[in-house]
Amino acid sequence: MTTLPPATGKKLGLVIDLDICVGCHACAVSCKEWNTGGYSAPLSDIDAYGNDPHGPWLNRIHSFEAGDGTGGRTVHFPRSCLHCEEPDCVTVCPTGASYKRSEDGIVLVNPDTCIGCKLCSWACPYGAREYDQSHGVMKKCTLCVDRIYNDNLPEADRVPACVMACPTGARHFGDLGDPDSIVSKVVKEREGYDLLPELGYRPVNKYLPPRTREVDRSHAKPAGERPAQIDAVHAPTAVEKFFGWADRMLSD
Amino acid sequence: MHPAYSVIFFTTSSGAGYGLLFLLAILGALGLLPAERWFGLAGFAIALGLISGGLLSSTFHLGHPERSWRAFSQWRSSWLSREGVLAVFTYVPSGVLAIGWIYFETTSSVWNLMAWLTAFFSVATVYSTAMIYASLKTIPQWHNGLVPPVFLFLALATGAVLLNFLMLAFGIWQAWAVMIAIAALLAALALKLKYWAFLNTRSREHTVESATGLKQFGNVRPLDPPHTAPNYLNKEMGYAIARRHSERLRRHVLTLCFITPALLLALILVLPGMFGLFAAGAAVIASATGVVIERWLLFADAEHVVNLYYGREAI
């Protein structure tokens, strides 16, 4: 049923710490590895070793630059399904293959009933749904529904594969509907935020902002006070001038 | 958005079909069209043929067409499902109406009721097609109040051009048919101009800063892409048309979809008969070509907010 549950028991989701993510893609690779054999199996790759490799990945790691100068940052930015509280990806689905679970809020696609119309991927602002061309159905993050409740795994492993894989501890998993959970507390403390909040999808997953660093400027000297020899080193020699001239002539 | 040919063909073909069906039903119910067998046969065959051909083509781009029956189940929340349900509903009264018109050569009593139901369901189906697009908050060029009336009036206009051709072919043409078509064309034109003006002037309220939440550090730009070859998102939603190409195509839409058919139809008023039939045929071809370009452009002009993660600054 694609109408949304009025409220969900839990709000399971991820909290991603942009302050410590190093952009290593371990979570994305681990996700692909688990899920190509799990609930969403297969995650088919096409032309995997050729010129146009493509196929669904449920987690994508972007890197952005934000700001300039000493205040500027490189921010590695993992992007996957945010298991929104008001996801249009679910309500637009004509078949009921897309649904939001009332018990824990996980948003899933039933691969046995999906007709592959792709409308849900159009309705997701976050690019969290990728179509599987060979399987003919839509694929998305399952929050490792086949791990987190899996009695066959040791208890410590009952977390999403991406959270297990992250070498820096930048990904946290828990119940964001419970104000006393560790994830809720860290979101509160670090002022975790929603992506594209103006669209009103109310994502469950939160992002923790990079911390602003104290910059030690005690050694920096204004340009006018630079020691003379630095300029001397940088003044071009006759040979450098010649090569500079040749370079300009040849590249015009 | 990447223009998918099956969807372009579906929306334009079924649009014209529903436009024609709507006019046949209303004008038939009002007694303005003769309840004559061969005219009815041709009219319903063309209208229902365009609709069915369109519906069929819309299943071509599905990953699992054999499961399409499931799409009738979620009408409570999904416009795509509602469209499917309404399209099937429309076959019932229009089928009964066609039997009355063609077999019994009448459009009164129960057939009259069927005619009004056909008209109602035709409008409702085209409206739900439009709402599939207009309900997507992720695509600001579609998520606005102009998209449904544009779909409705273009369906009416292309259907009305077809009706003129048919009436001329059967020698039952009357001047009011041209008036209806020209009025529908002008209304659609006005809406389309208003829509393009909206595209030119709307503010781009979704930004990469809002998509990443990194505004506090200053301006945000991509450094490394998440993957080295285009993925599904880039192929499906990354299509972007250059402004100047878009403007050139808008001019083609203007001439082919609106001005040429309107002028050709106006000529019929002066020269009906054989020449009029040719003029109406040319008008059908022009409006069909024009509306296909219009629909292609509706996709090409549309920008999905996911592109904010792939280098676009604001959408």
Ligand code: SF4
């Ligand atoms: S992130 Fe996208 S796919 Fe996931 S729940 Fe939200 S809208 Fe749906």
Ligand code: SF4
């Ligand atoms: S692609 Fe599948 S899950 Fe997505 S809207 Fe269509 S039927 Fe539903």
